[in-house]
Amino acid sequence: MAGPASRRHAIVIGAGLAGSSAAERLAARGWTIELIDHADGPGQGASGNLAGVLRPLPSLDDNRLARLTRAGFEHARRHFDALTAAAQPLRWGQTGVLHLARDETHATTQQRVVAARHPANDELRFVERDQARELAAWPVATGGWWFPGGGWVDPASLCRANLAHHAAAIRPHYRCQVARIDRQAGLWRACNAAGEVIAEAPVLILANATAARNFPVAAHLPLRAARGQVSHLPGEAGSAPQIVVCRLGYVTPAIDGVRCAGATFGIDDGEPAPRESDHLENLAKLDFILPGYASKLRALDLAGRVGFRPLSPDRLPMIGAVADAAAIDANAPSRPLAEMPRLPGLYVINGFGARGIVWSALAGELLACLITEAPLPLTDDLVHAVDPGRFLLRGRNKRVRDRASPPVGG
Template sequence: MPIEPARFRLTEDGTPYSDSFGDVYHSSDGGVGQAHHVFLAGNGLPERWRGRARFVLLETGFGLGLNFLATWAAWRADPDRSASLHFVSCELHPFCLEDLRTLHARWPEFAGLAAELQAAWPGPVPGVHRIHLDQERVCLTLYLGDARDGLAKLSVSADALLLDGFSPACNPDLWSPKIFHLLAARAAPGATLATWSVAGDVREGLRRAGFEVEKAPGFGGKRQMLRGRLLRQTHASDQAGALAAPSSAPVATPHALVIGAGIAGTSVAERLAVRGWRLELVDAAAGPGQGASGNHAGVLRPLPSLDDNRMSRLTRAGTLYGWRHIRKLIAQGHAIRADAGGVLHLARDVAQQDKMRAVVERLQLPPELLRFVDADEASRIGGWPVATGGWYFANSGWVQPPSLCAANLAAHPGQITRHFAHKVADLVREGTHWVARDAAGKPLAAAPVAILAAGTGLTGFPLASAIPLVSARGQVSLLRASDASPPRVVMCRMGYVTPAIDGLRCAGATFSVDDDATGLRALDHQENLDKLEAMLPGYTHNVEPDQLDGRVGFRPASPDRLPMIGAVPVPGTVAAGTPLADVPRHPGLHVLSGFGARGLVWAALAGELLAAQLNAEPLPLETDLVAAVDPARYLLRPARVMATDD
């Protein structure tokens, strides 16, 4: 469902007011005072987070973000605070950035924190947004959409619940029995709650959901508020939450062995290292990003659909998180070759062009993320005459994968031990550790947790035989090009072509399953040129395929084109209807694979998802999407034929 930004006006006393809901955004006695009295003190904070590794809060309505800013500020001011703070919230009508800046200016005590939040503020895009703040010690997981949907799809075990939003009389859906039961299902044992509402239906609804509640002195002109605690866990009716619940406790020893130093392995290593893990990174190559991740350039952009299916949502989330990750590393001083200068995806014909226009009209995403352009505008953007229009992703672009792999490792040099030029021939469990051995049986590295991120090399590990991975040979052609020559942006249509990068542009790529030929083939260069000519008529004139340079890579692909992220299942028969959470797994063994041609799209978010799972944190994706990428999914359904895509 498209996200409609909030609209507001100020009352005579300056309190933000919503005409749509007929209610104020916070108490007229002061939003910050209300946050401290009702939501912090009502949940026993800051005392309850002291001495803990992490503390998790779950809020029903983000609004202006005052509760979040007040919580963040109180956490920073407490010398005995938890090591990390997770704040999870839902918002159906988020403020646009300009309005948020205007409103936040009324609280100068939060100026620094508010500026950091505003710099990371997402556009009105539905779904989960993972926002890292305060040197990644604070994590805001923001679901944009209806809270009833968000709470049903968020994977979180909350220590404190903040019931906020417009009043029950003005917005009854946010105070419904369904909301209360979902909150109980996402509350940790001993969780507390606080809210300014003492309505009888609210008290009774919370009691029926398993909470013990009591009235307490309210804030300002409101005589009473409500606070409570979870007495018993209820079971939410939504199946998605049960399918992909996080583990009940983080891994005891934060030490992992990662096999593979491509875009998958370096991404999860970086995401674990930022959480304080020690990593043993093993790869047969002499350095990072030498296998399928070694291309001169790749494309980082989403793939929308009319029904906003799993592929559409996952590639959108991966693109947004991936570019945030790249910008963060660049801001830290790491030399990543990347440019979000735009991507044009041209239609094959008029019929597909009409479908692409319908997708844009249906999704109603921010124009910088997705908009439709006709053939004339596409020709102007790309700098070359084209026959059809299509999608324009203004904030997407190209990335040089090896530079991103190197930056992932350089971000935490003291925590990642590199074991390059060592091929892992075997992985065995010895006591509490996984041990990687070479062909001679010599141990290379060991850790309690092992992560298989070896690309197509995954098929060489019998422990992962339940995962139906295939190798897809891809040949990229390199064309010499002068700077600023057309096309000036990445262009796609059955294949892709990049702008000039260091005197070369990439065109490709072929996709050949179970083809192990490592050498360049003129026939494959011709296939890439044919795709390029169909995209940009007249562009390949006088280009001879046997004169081109290029590169061959072998990409790990999955039958349903979605990645495989999570604990490795034990091979065997699983009864129909078995929940994913109940499928037997190898203890401490995980996988990141199946990225196919979208390694750049999946990698950063996949690393964050697995790191969150290993640390028992709120997950950065909706639970139905977590289930969709679970590597055990293939044990619960018939095998599918490998699909290709445009």
């Protein structure tokens, strides 16, 4: 919906990785952004962990998840380099990421993936156990994938850097809770509980995790919260490992005296406070990654942080125009996504799960391209794979099948 300057105006609800990425990409195109968040600053929800991991997730069949994480990984590194070159306050370390095999069967699969893909050595390679031990500076049990360009990222600093990059075009509205959204005379309005208008614009973007479902027009989005607890371990500068190491969990280098290890993953678990049982789970994962590392650590002594990450049923993000669910006839034959009715000017960027670091920069670029009708950074099949309307098609098809089929045992 590119148009005159007066139309290049958007509301973004949510100042985490999703919202700050969307705001940055639109602001780079000359848009004015009204950024609304209930916290007193950016990156204080799921994007507030001390460090997250930047690496792709290859697969033997190069499936959609593998292709999306690879594209996101490559785009993120370019974006991080641009922010760093612009002297923005991004904190990250390109230390490399060692993804250890779970067992010998998995190691064989990892080797087959590398052989099938023929990646450049500076992108991905398989390392045997002895080299893995050298990289980790620890007697790890197996070899695994080595991503030299991967590393750790401070997600809250990425949010701040995104917003500082085009600060003059982004108007923050912190400590504001959006209770209602509506559309009048071609403008979306975000209102507080008293009915006062916080901001209005032709475009509104929902980047507020599972809270997006509180608005009736987005209630059909199947977003769920995944509780993740990270454990904070004491870590001296220069101590091992000085890279990120993963194996059914992850551990980071020491960052300002703290090493992050985790994380747990609990669906619809609403406990906001760290739990000792979750620290125990993280220590067990840590011992699987680095045998013996956790032997002198006690769960009751550990600090940590809990975040609630928005998750979609297929574990892929939701990026694009919000469908007009009320206008879809569940009894009508299924039609392509391109023909699905959409709510004018309403978009979502959400459902990153545990992959906000690797997906957010690419997601922001894709959303900005969709809004401004610019060439897209992904192939059509991947754009369709992240289209938020996909869940309505699936649900509708299931309801049609259910009505057409007799009950089991009937």
